[in-house]
Amino acid sequence: MTTATPPPSPPEPTTRATDHSPGARVALVTGANKGLGRETVRRLLAAGLDVYLASRDAERGRVAAGELGARALQLDITDDASVTAAAEQVRREVGHLDVLVNNAAVVGALDRTTEQVDAEDLRVVHETNVLGLVRVTHAFLPLLQTSPAGVVVNVSSGMGSLGRTSDPTAMESRWPSLAYASSKAAVNMLTVQYAKAFPTLRINAVDPGLTATDATGGMGKDITEGVQAAVAMALIGADGPTATFTDSDGPVPW
Structure with a gap:
């Protein structure tokens, strides 16, 4: 496992993909009808990937996918049957998966x-x-393993960093969040364990930082900045890093 800094972010896209080339790399982004997920889909489409926009709400997902030129995929990551059906749909339609971005998350009360x-x-x-995250990763692992350069990006948070939340100078140490922070710390450990278990895949965690979305009440950086680390990691090749935790500036302490 390496600890390389993620590659530079790709340039801002000016076009969107509207077709599904049979030779394109296939990506799937969960929780993608709005916010960070939607912007990640947009950026991956512009980079030439064939992207599934996965959303719990089928209609909202269909509308968002139509606007962006992505494939709509109904996927409730809390429901085993929904996850199984989504994996079967992707297997039936394209037969493999190159990039999985586990973006869907809730903040809690x-x-x-x-x-x-x-x-x-x-x-x-x-x-x-x-x-x-475990349901989705487990269900799509067989499809990812058919890719010559399978990639998993787990969208974590600096709130899940033990280093930052225990550093009194860091913003994350001043935000009490028992449920959310502990869940993202678990995501970080899952990332390391999956990376060790599947060395042929590139499996990394990323921190968007405080980004202006519905979940933050509009506070934070622009959403185009918030997805930079996720997009960069989604576009790495078979020789890219694995078992890392990064943001747009580089490594984040576990």
Whole structure:
């Protein structure tokens, strides 16, 4: 496993893909009808990939995919049957998968203090952010392993970094978030364990940083900046890094 800094971000796209070339690399982005997921789809399409825009809400996903020129895929990562059906659809339509971006996540109740948060709060968040990631990764591993350069990008957070959340000078140390932060710490460990188990794949975690989305109430950097690390890692080749945690500036402490 390497610890290389991610490659430079690709230039901002000015066009979108509208066809599905049989020779194109195939990507799938979860939670992609809006926010970071949608922008990731847009960037990967512009880079020439054939992209599945996966969304829990089938109609919202269909509309977003139509606007971008992506393939719509109904996928509720908290539901085993939905995940199995989605993997079968991709297998039937294209027969393989080159890039999986595990982007779908929930923040949980932000108005509850650490003292107020209970096991049910954690269950709700971990069901999506942790178990959902495992469901999707497990289901799509056979398709990823047919790719000559299979890539998995797990969208994590600096809130899941033990280094940053324990550093009093870091922004992440000042945001109490028992459920969300613990779920993203679990995502980081899953990334390392999957990378060790599947050395032929490139499996990495990325931190978008505080980005202006619905989940942050519009606070943070522009969304085009927030996806840079995910897009860069999605576009690496078979000789790219694996088992790393990076943001757009480079390595992030675990």
